Amino acid sequence: MGGLVYFSSRSGNTARFIRALGLPAARIPVAVEAPMPAPRAPFVLVTPTYADGAGHGAVPKQVIRFLNDPDTRAQLRGVIAGGNRNFGALFALAGDVVAQKCAVPVLYRFELAGTPSDIARVTEGLDKFWKTQFSTAI
Amino acid sequence: MKDFAGRPVPRAINWNRVQDDKDLEIWNRLTVNFWLPEKVPLSNDIQSWSQLTGDEQRLTIRVFTGLTLLDTIQNTVGAPALMPDAVTPHEEAVLTNIAFMEAVHARSYSSIFSTLCSTPEVDEAFRWSEENPHLQQKARLILDEYDAASQPLKKKVASVFLESFLFYSGFYLPMHWSSRARLTNTADLIRLIIRDEAVHGYYIGYKFQRGLERLSEAERQEIKDFAFALIFDLYAIECRYTETLYDPLGLTEDVKAFLHYNANKALQNLGFENLFPDELCRVNPAILAALSPNADENHDFFSGSGSSYVIGKAVATEDEDWDF
Numbered sequence: 001m002g003g004l005v006y007f008s009s010r011s012g013n014t015a016r017f018i019r020a021l022g023l024p025a026a027r028i029p030v031a032v033e034a035p036m037p038a039p040r041a042p043f044v045l046v047t048p049t050y051a052d053g054a055g056h057g058a059v060p061k062q063v064i065r066f067l068n069d070p071d072t073r074a075q076l077r078g079v080i081a082g083g084n085r086n087f088g089a090l091f092a093l094a095g096d097v098v099a100q101k102c103a104v105p106v107l108y109r110f111e112l113a114g115t116p117s118d119i120a121r122v123t124e125g126l127d128k129f130w131k132t133q134f135s136t137a138i
Numbered sequence: 139m140k141d142f143a144g145r146p147v148p149r150a151i152n153w154n155r156v157q158d159d160k161d162l163e164i165w166n167r168l169t170v171n172f173w174l175p176e177k178v179p180l181s182n183d184i185q186s187w188s189q190l191t192g193d194e195q196r197l198t199i200r201v202f203t204g205l206t207l208l209d210t211i212q213n214t215v216g217a218p219a220l221m222p223d224a225v226t227p228h229e230e231a232v233l234t235n236i237a238f239m240e241a242v243h244a245r246s247y248s249s250i251f252s253t254l255c256s257t258p259e260v261d262e263a264f265r266w267s268e269e270n271p272h273l274q275q276k277a278r279l280i281l282d283e284y285d286a287a288s289q290p291l292k293k294k295v296a297s298v299f300l301e302s303f304l305f306y307s308g309f310y311l312p313m314h315w316s317s318r319a320r321l322t323n324t325a326d327l328i329r330l331i332i333r334d335e336a337v338h339g340y341y342i343g344y345k346f347q348r349g350l351e352r353l354s355e356a357e358r359q360e361i362k363d364f365a366f367a368l369i370f371d372l373y374a375i376e377c378r379y380t381e382t383l384y385d386p387l388g389l390t391e392d393v394k395a396f397l398h399y400n401a402n403k404a405l406q407n408l409g410f411e412n413l414f415p416d417e418l419c420r421v422n423p424a425i426l427a428a429l430s431p432n433a434d435e436n437h438d439f440f441s442g443s444g445s446s447y448v449i450g451k452a453v454a455t456e457d458e459d460w461d462f
Contacts, residue, residue, distance in 0.1 A: 010160065011344045012409060050163070053171040053333065064459045073462065078439065084403075085426065086336030088329050091433035101460060107439040112406040117416045125440030 002077060002130045003043035007063045014048045014082050016113035021122060028066045036066055042077045042133060044107060044126065049083040049094035058093040067102065077133060078107040080122065085111060151227040158348075161228035164341045168235045171334065175246035178327040180253040186320050187254040196263070197383060198311060198321075199255055203267040204379075205308040206247045208300060211277060212338075213240035215284050216297050220342065223290035229345065236338050243331045250324055272379035276304060276372055283368070291353075294346040295365045295408065299372055302339035302404035303397075305332075307380050310393045310425065317424040325428065332429070343407030350409070365408060369401055395421050 004025035008014035018025045025046070026037040045067075051058035067073050079102075081095025092109035099106045108125060110118040156162045190198065217237035224230040251260045267273055283296035309332055316325035350358055376397055384390045398414035399421050405413055 010348070011340065012347065013406065016406075016409075050167075052167055053173075053330075056170075061459065068460065068462065070462065084336050084340075085430040085433065086332045088333065088430045089432040091430040095438075101462075105439045108441065109433075109438055112403055115402070115412060115416050115419070121440055129439070 001127075002133065003039055003041055004046060004126075005037055005039055005043050005066070006046035007060050007066070008048065009060070013113040014046060017082060017110060017118075018046060020114060020116075020119045023123075023126070028062050030062065032062075032065075036069070038069060038072055039075050040071065042075050042130075044078045044080060044129075045076055045098065046080045047082065047094045047098065049081055049087070049090070049092050051087065051090045051093045053090075055090050055093055058090070058097050060094070063094070063098070067098070073102055076102050076104055078105050078129065080108045080110070081106060082110055082112065082114070149227065151231060153228065156228055157226045158228065160341070160344055161226055161232055164337065165228065165232050165235065167337055168232065168239065168334075171330075171337070172239075173330050174242060175249040175327060178323055178330070180250055180323050180327065183254060183321045183323045186322070190315075190320065193386060195255070196259070197387070198315070199251065199259055199263040200266055200270075201308045201311045201383065202247045202250060203260075203263045204270070204273050205305060206244050207267055207273060207277060208304055208308075209240045209244035209247075211280065212297070212300060213237055213244055215281060216240075216300060219284040219293055220290075220297060223293065223349075225345075225348070232341065236341075239334050239338075243334070246327055246331070250327070254324075270379075270382075272375050272382065276375045276379070279368070279371060279375070280304070289361070291346055291349050291361050292364055294342050294349070295361070295368060298339050298343045298346065298407050299369060299404055301335045301342065302407050303369065303401050304372065304376065305335055306396055306400040307376050307383070307393060310384075310389075310396050313425050313428040314389065314392075316428040317422075329429075339404065339407045343409065347409040362410065365405070365410065366413065369405065369413065373397070373401060392422050392425070395419060396425060 004018070004021075004023055005028060006014055006018050006025050007028040008018070009030060015027070018027075026039065028037060029035070045063070047060065047063045049058050050060055067076070079095050079098045081092035081098075083090075083092030083094070085091045087093075091111075092106075095106040095109055098104070107129065108118070108122055110122075114122075153162070187195065214237075217233050217240060221230050221233050224233060280296045280300050283292050286292065309328060312321060312325045312328040315321040350361060353361070377394065380393045380397065381390050384393050395418065399419040402412040402414055402419060405411065
């Protein structure tokens with residue numbers, strides 16, 4: 001089973017999603033000066049979306065800083081993105097941006113803190129995903 | 139010279155010393171998203187409007203006067219009522235932006251009316267909005283909380299429920315028309331409003347959560363009980379409002395799923411758990427697609443058919459932020 005790394009601002013939506021998943025996860029800190037997690041094993045990133053109406057700034061700055069480390073980036077296997085369908089076509093855009101930048105799949109999209117159905121799908125999806133990842137890697 | 143204690147002179151706002159980063163983040167988001175109804179070519183909907191039946195036209199105008207009332211309340215009472223409770227000067231500034239955008243929203247429904255409808259039809263609908271008991275009742279419940287100065291957090295609860303829940307019985311209809319290729323420009327305008335309301339609900343909900351953190355466990359529980367009681371009351375009214383409007387079109391159950399889904403999102407903005415189980419929130423996929431067009435074009439890996447997912451799509455990114 002691979003790891004999980006997530007970012008959540010003080011609105012706490014993504015943090016509540018991670019808590020509901022109940023899987024161990026490292027948090028990318030909100031504060032600039034706080035130490036950044038540096039995973040050296042395969043992981044999936046969970047990030048909210050902050051895009052404005054034109055799609056700019058979708059990925060939180062803290063997540064960009066985290067991914068700017070090439071050794072960290074080398075371990076990224078997929079991204080799960082939070083958002084709000086009220087933003088129309090830009091819903092959960094951060095997932096698409098990270099996927100494109102890092103050449104990994106968008107595994108799932110959810111709204112705000114997610115629903116019980118989202119949690120069930122992601123739990124099952126991650127389990128299958130890591131089994132495939134590790135069976136092809138070895 | 140007579141000595142009198144006037145209102146204290148406020149401190150000049152310094153945006154280079156921000157106590158809460160969210161204030162700046164939301165200020166930037168709202169100002170970048172600024173729009174006016176003139177931006178949307180509503181007149182392209184004239185032909186589409188003429189293809190609706192008389193009943194469908196009347197329903198649409200009524201729904202839009204109902205939405206106008208909520209925007210008017212938020213513009214003139216709701217957002218200003220939150221200002222005295224602001225904990226930072228920047229929060230006050232954000233609230234003035236929210237108040238003004240609500241005026242833009244209210245104004246934009248009149249742009250739709252002047253483009254598509256006759257004056258007597260519109261006058262009739264505004265009269266209807268003043269007399270409709272369900273619309274008046276939900277407005278009353280919210281206004282009562284805005285007037286009660288006892289607990290600032292209750293005002294925020296009422297505000298988030300207005301922004302993130304009460305609008306949706308109305309927003310449903312333009313999304314429904316849009317899913318049938320009707321009034322698509324009007325739907326584009328409504329989507330701009332929907333986007334703004336999401337930011338408003340998120341921000342006020344965020345400030346609510348910061349305020350809640352400072353209370354004792356007993357006080358927090360009291361506020362939470364209040365919030366769930368209020369959403370139950372509003373939901374009961376919304377159900378009756380929905381039935382009177384949508385029963386003739388046979389859409390009531392479809393609208394209710396949308397209400398449940400949005401009630402949960404309103405509660406999430408406040409940091410609370412969902413009220414309605416997922417089975418009651420299965421929104422018609424055509425409505426979801428109208429709400430976020432193209433958003434599901436790229437299948438995600440977990441819910442897609444396995445290999446059909448796409449790794450990203452070309453999007454604008456600020457490359458100076460990314461080192462690689």
